[in-house]
Amino acid sequence: MKQQACKLEKEITKKVSLDYLLYLPAGYEETNREWPLILFLHGRGERGTDVNRLQQYGLPKLVEEQEGFPFIVVSPQCPAYTTWGLENDALLALLDDVSARYAVDRGRIYLTGISMGGFGTWNLATEDPDRFAAIAPICSTGPTEKVHMLKDVPVWVFHGSKDTTVPVHHAEEMVEKLKACGGNPRLTIYPEADHAALTPVFYNMEIYDWFLQYSRNNPPIR
Structure with missing residues (x-):
């Protein structure tokens, strides 16, 4: 019997589940303003079911x-059996839910992550x-084949030149490919830093001032 050309058309529903930490700024309940939001994606070592581990x-x-x-600040925990690169649906659903429940400025949603979370940052943004x-994205690589999707998104990449877990050339490759398709990414390389040495990036207020320079003119209504 010869093969037949067939086609499946069926609507399906996917159930997603993520534990997460939520931080609301001081004064949140006393004002009617909308607040900028940062989605933070942790690294591989914090996966699991104990969300308090994220506070390390x-x-x-x-x-x-x-x-x-x-x-x-929204800080989800990746389940132990997966990685952020496979959890785009869950992360976008989380942003939808938080944006609906809280006073989020939809034009000022920012994304950052470190190591596995840095890959998740690249991947989710594409x-x-x-x-x-x-x-x-911090001390990570990303999906080079999709980086052109970010040519109009402000990107600041951080990496350590002594990183042996994710060598710095991965970050440089992402930046060069993004530049080649019309993007204008910023790259900061710490000459003495290894893979574990970049968490202090989050304690430098410069990154948050940089975030606040940018807003989506016409954020999607979801």
Whole structure:
């Protein structure tokens, strides 16, 4: 019997689930303003079911220690059996839900992550580039075949030149490919830093001032 050309058309529903930490700025309940939001994606070592582990470094640690941080911060935990690169649907659903529940400025949604979370930053932004006002991947690589999707998104890449886990040439390649398709990314390389040495990036307020320079003129209504 010869093969037949066939086609499947069926609408399906996907269930997603993510635990996450949520930080609301001081004064959130006393004002009617909308607040900028940062989605923070952790690295491979913090996967699992104990969301409090996320407070070991990065933004979840910063907002515990510093008063007056002027962003809503959403820090999801990646399940142990997967990676951020496979969880775009769940992350976008999380942003939809948080944006509907809280006073989020939809024109000022920012994305950052470190290591596995840096790859997730690149990957998620290419999936929905109109969602994010700016992104900051840290010590990571990314999907080079999709980087052209970010030519109109402000990008600031951080990496350590002594990183042996994700060598710095991966970040340089992403930046060069983005430039080649019309993007204007910014690259900061720390000459003495290895893979584990870049969490202090989150304690430099320059990155947050840089985020706030950018806003989507016509953010999508979801």
